[in-house]
Every structure is written in C-alpha cells, then in structure tokens.
Amino acid sequence: MKTNSYEYMERAEHVVLHTYNRFPVVLEKGDGVRLYDVDGKEYLDFAAGIAVFALGYNNQAYNQALKDQIDKVIHTSNLYYNIPMVEAAEKLTKASGLDKAFFTNSGTEAIEGAIKVARKYAWLKDRTTDHEIIAMRHSFHGRSLGALSVTGNSHYQEPFKPLIGGIKFADFNDLESVKSQITGKTCAVIMETVQGEGGIYPAEPEFLEGVRALCDEHDILLILDEIQCGMGRTGCMFAFQDYGVEPDVMTTAKALGCGVPVGAFVLNKKTAENSLVPGDHGTTYGGNPFACAAVSKVFDLFEREKITEHVKEVSAYLVKKLDALTEKYDFLTARRGKGLMQGLVVSGRPVGEIVTKSIENGLLVISAGSDVLRLVPPLVITEQDVDEMIEKLEKSFIKTE
Numbered sequence: 001m002k003t004n005s006y007e008y009m010e011r012a013e014h015v016v017l018h019t020y021n022r023f024p025v026v027l028e029k030g031d032g033v034r035l036y037d038v039d040g041k042e043y044l045d046f047a048a049g050i051a052v053f054a055l056g057y058n059n060q061a062y063n064q065a066l067k068d069q070i071d072k073v074i075h076t077s078n079l080y081y082n083i084p085m086v087e088a089a090e091k092l093t094k095a096s097g098l099d100k101a102f103f104t105n106s107g108t109e110a111i112e113g114a115i116k117v118a119r120k121y122a123w124l125k126d127r128t129t130d131h132e133i134i135a136m137r138h139s140f141h142g143r144s145l146g147a148l149s150v151t152g153n154s155h156y157q158e159p160f161k162p163l164i165g166g167i168k169f170a171d172f173n174d175l176e177s178v179k180s181q182i183t184g185k186t187c188a189v190i191m192e193t194v195q196g197e198g199g200i201y202p203a204e205p206e207f208l209e210g211v212r213a214l215c216d217e218h219d220i221l222l223i224l225d226e227i228q229c230g231m232g233r234t235g236c237m238f239a240f241q242d243y244g245v246e247p248d249v250m251t252t253a254k255a256l257g258c259g260v261p262v263g264a265f266v267l268n269k270k271t272a273e274n275s276l277v278p279g280d281h282g283t284t285y286g287g288n289p290f291a292c293a294a295v296s297k298v299f300d301l302f303e304r305e306k307i308t309e310h311v312k313e314v315s316a317y318l319v320k321k322l323d324a325l326t327e328k329y330d331f332l333t334a335r336r337g338k339g340l341m342q343g344l345v346v347s348g349r350p351v352g353e354i355v356t357k358s359i360e361n362g363l364l365v366i367s368a369g370s371d372v373l374r375l376v377p378p379l380v381i382t383e384q385d386v387d388e389m390i391e392k393l394e395k396s397f398i399k400t401e
Contacts, residue, residue, distance in 0.1 A: 004038040023359055030057025033378045033385055035364065046389050047364045051196075051228045051341065051376040054255035055301055062258060062297050069293035076289060078282065084292035091299035092264060095237045096250055100272040103264050103287035103295075107227035107253030108142030110263040114190070114223045114249045115146045115164075117267065117275045121221055122187035124274055131187035136172040138369070140197035141190070141225055150190050153198070172201060175210040182214065188221040188249075189214070193239035194229035199369035200336045200343030202234075205243055212245045221248040221271060227263065231255035232302060232379055234339035235312040242338070255379075260294035262286075307379050315339045317383045318375070321390050329397065336372075340379055343372040349399075357396035363389060 005026040012022075028038045033056050035043045048054065055062055069084065076082050089101040104110045115133065122131040135141075135150035142148065148156060149163035157163060166185075171177040172195060189211055195201040215222040224247035229239040231252060236242045238250065248271045253263030267275065285291075302308070319335070322342055326332040334345040346354065351367045358365050368374040377385070 008038060023356070025359060032056045032058065033381050041362065043359070043362050043364045044385065044388055044392060045364045046375050046377040046381075047366045048255075048376055048378045049259065050254070050366065051233060052254045053259055054231060054233070054307070054379040055258050055298065055305075056378040056380045059258075059301065061301060062294070065293055065297035066260070066290070069290050072289065074288065074290040075285065077284060078287055082287070082289045082292070084289045084296055085287045088292040088295035088299075091296060092252070092256075092266060095299060096252075096266050097241075097246065098250060098266040099269040101264050101266045102276075102281065103262060103292060104253070104283060105261050105263065105285050105291075106142075107225075107251060107263045108144050108147045109283070109286070110227065110251035110253055110265045111141045111147040111150070111190075111225065112144060113265040113281055114251050115150065115188075116281055117249055117265065117271060118188035118190075118221045118223065120275045120280060121271060125219075130166065130185055132166045132168055132183065132185045134168050134170050134178060134181045134186060134189045136191045136195070137169050138172060138198035138201075139190075139192055139195060139225075141192075172198075173204045173207045175207055175214075178211055179214060182218060182220070186218065186220050188223050190223040190225065192225040192227075192229065193243075194234065194338055194341055196228040196341070196374075197368055199345075199372045200341060200374060202239075202336070202338045203243070208240070208243045208245045215248070223247060223249045223251070225251050227251055227253045228376070229338070229341055231298075232307045232311055232339075233341050233376070235308055235315060237302075237308055239338065256298065257291055257294045258298050260291050262291040262295055264295075305380070311339050311379050314381055314383060314386065315342075318342060318381075318386050321386055322375075325390070325393075337375075340375075340377055340381070342375045343368055344375075346371050346373055354393075354396055357398075358393060361392045361395050363392035363396065365393070 008026045026038045027035050029036050033045050035045050092101045137152040139152040141151050146164055149167050152169050168181045170181050193203055224240050226238050248268050250266045256262055322335045326335050331348050332344050333347045336343045351371055351373050366374045
C-alpha cells in the first residue's frame with residue numbers, strides 16, 4: 001500500500017539533491033521526546049536530530065520566544081547591533097568562561113572561523129603564512145573545505161583534494177603522537193573533546209591536560225570542537241569543564257539553538273585580543289535576532305529546568321542499563337561515552353541493520369563510525385524513556401529471516 005510517506009519520498013527524489021541515503025520516514029511533528037511521521041506513527045527519539053533538540057519538541061516557552069521575535073524583527077545584518085545577539089553572547093561567554101563570541105549559521109562555519117583565528121594569531125606573531133594545524137585521526141569537523149581539511153577521515157576527503165595546506169594528523173588520546181608533530185610552525189591543535197562521528201571516544205584526562213600543557217609551552221592555540229558534545233550533553237555545560245582544561249577557542253552549535261540553525265566560535269581573552277579584527281571575518285546571517293533569540297532562550301531554559309543536573313542523574317541510569325546490555329549480548333562488545341552521548345560497539349553484524357529495525361519498532365537511534373550504535377537523546381529524557389528505549393532496542397536485536 002502506498003502511504004503518504006511514500007508520496008513525499010518520491011517527490012523528494014525528483015527535486016532534492018541525493019547527498020543523503022535517508023531512512024524511509026517522513027517526520028511531520030514532535031512533542032516531548034517523541035516524533036510522528038505523516039502516517040501518524042510514533043517514534044521514541046534517541047537521536048535528537050543528531051544531538052540537536054536538547055529541550056525536546058514543542059517546548060512552549062521556547063516556541064513562544066521565537067514567535068515573539070518574529071513579530072519584532074528577524075534579520076538586520078551585522079552592520080548594526082541587535083538586542084538578542086548581545087544577550088546570547090553574554091550568556092554563552094558566561095556559560096563557557098570564555099571572553100568573546102562570534103555567531104555563525106552552523107557548526108561547520110564555526111570551525112572555519114576557528115581555523116582563521118589560529119592562522120591570524122600566528123601571523124601576527126611572525127608575519128609568515130606557512131603555519132600548521134595538528135588535527136586528530138578519526139575526527140569529524142564538517143564538510144566545507146577548511147573543516148574537511150582538519151577531518152581525520154580520508155574517505156570524506158579524497159574526492160575534494162587539494163584541501164587547505166598545513167594540516168598534520170596525530171592519534172587521539174596519544175600525547176606522544178601530538179608532541180611528535182609539533183614544530184616551530186604549529187599554530188593550533190584542534191580536536192573534539194568527545195569524538196562523535198569517529199565512534200564516541202571521550203578524551204582521556206591526561207591526554208587533554210597534556211595537550212593543554214604543550215600548547216601553553218609553545219604558544220599554540222587549543223581549539224576544542226564542542227559542537228556535538230557541548231551544551232549540557234555530558235553533564236557539564238561544556239564537556240571541557242569536566243576536565244578542568246580551558247581551550248583558547250571553542251566551537252559550538254547543534255543544541256546551542258535547539259533546532260534553529262546557529263553556531264558560534266568563542267575565544268578566550270588572549271586570543272580575542274590577538275586575532276580577528278574588522279574586515280577579517282564576516283557573515284550576513286550570523287548573529288541575526290531570530291537565531292540569537294533562540295540561543296538566549298535555550299540558556300534560560302537550561303538554567304530554569306536544571307538541565308545539566310538532570311543529565312548527570314538520568315545518564316547514570318542510562319549507563320547502567322547499557323552496561324547490562326553489553327553483559328547480556330555477545331555482539332555488543334563495549335560501551336563508550338559521557339553523559340547522554342553514548343555508543344554501543346557492535347561486532348559481527350551490521351550496525352545499520354539494528355538502526356533500521358529500531359525505526360520499524362518506533363525507536364530512532366543512529367550510528368557513529370562503522371560499528372557503533374549512537375544514542376544522543378534529548379536531554380530531557382526520563383528513566384521511563386530509557387526503559388522504553390531498552391525494550392524497543394532489544395526487540396530490534398532479534399534477527400528475522
């Protein structure tokens with residue numbers, strides 16, 4: 001039987017460039033931690049639009065803030081000041097402990113800005129243009145040319161070479177590997193505090209502390225990509241805060257706007273005073289009143305609903321349940337992650353098979369790397385939601401001939 005979903009999928013294939021192998025689902029609306037497709041089927045959402053919708057769907061206070069801003073003004077350009085941008089920047093710098101923010105339209109754009117910050121910082125010191133950035137193998141920072149250049153996965157890079165020059169790669173969680181790549185030309189080290197697409201690998205404390213010390217010793221900028229792991233997902237507002245290590249530059253996006261396209265790169269005082277100046281970087285839409293009203297309200301709601309405290313509590317329960325699954329099933333060989341950014345390593349069967357079966361059973365989960373089942377739910381999930389997820393997931397483990 002041809003469903004409403006089928007009709008929309010057919011229409012999409014005629015007009016939307018085929019750059020995603022989408023699942024055969026047409027989502028129409030959401031409420032709380034559940035999504036509904038055009039045929040009325042309900043899904044428990046443990047993907048959150050790839051770690052975006054932290055506050056859940058149809059949050060009335062969030063929705064109202066956006067409606068109110070639409071009635072005022074949506075866009076003015078960066079030739080003028082606007083109130084939501086000021087308020088959003090105040091809240092973001094306060095939450096991160098950093099000094100200055102630049103708003104972008106996505107996480108990838110934030111990475112591009114961070115790369116330019118590092119190059120300008122180094123250029124101001126010696127006026128040379130052959131500086132190098134050390135990135136991590138198996139990392140993911142985006143698909144535009146600069147972000148792709150620091151993404152440690154040749155599969156994504158190969159067809160688009162030559163990429164930007166001066167990029168070297170080290171092994172994540174291997175301090176000696178990073179140390180061996182440092183030269184007098186090194187201007188930055190960039191990494192995700194918790195590697196996401198590469199397979200859910202949190203940084204080890206000694207590694208992050210060691211890289212920070214190396215950066216301090218050589219006056220190199222430490223850029224931490226918190227696009228997926230930041231904004232409360234690990235139980236701290238930003239994942240680096242759990243390590244007691246501060247970056248020189250941080251990138252953020254995804255849950256920063258909870259669905260509205262927005263990102264930012266945020267600089268500490270030293271870097272802000274010695275990098276970009278008027279004319280160096282810009283954006284037409286970045287920092288617009290609409291997106292920044294979303295950011296501002298997100299921070300208000302995180303505080304009002306005590307999101308980070310809730311994440312700490314419910315993630316402990318989730319971890320306990322996931323560890324029990326790895327004990328129960330031989331094909332689940334490990335659990336990795338921090339807070340509500342968790343991964344189950346699947347061995348001996350395709351992880352995509354479990355993802356597809358989960359969708360059939362009304363559960364949205366995604367993958368990371370080639371063999372990891374990724375769980376990045378809205379941060380407002382409850383223990384009851386975790387129990388329901390486990391039940392649906394176990395049902396999805398059953399192989400059907």
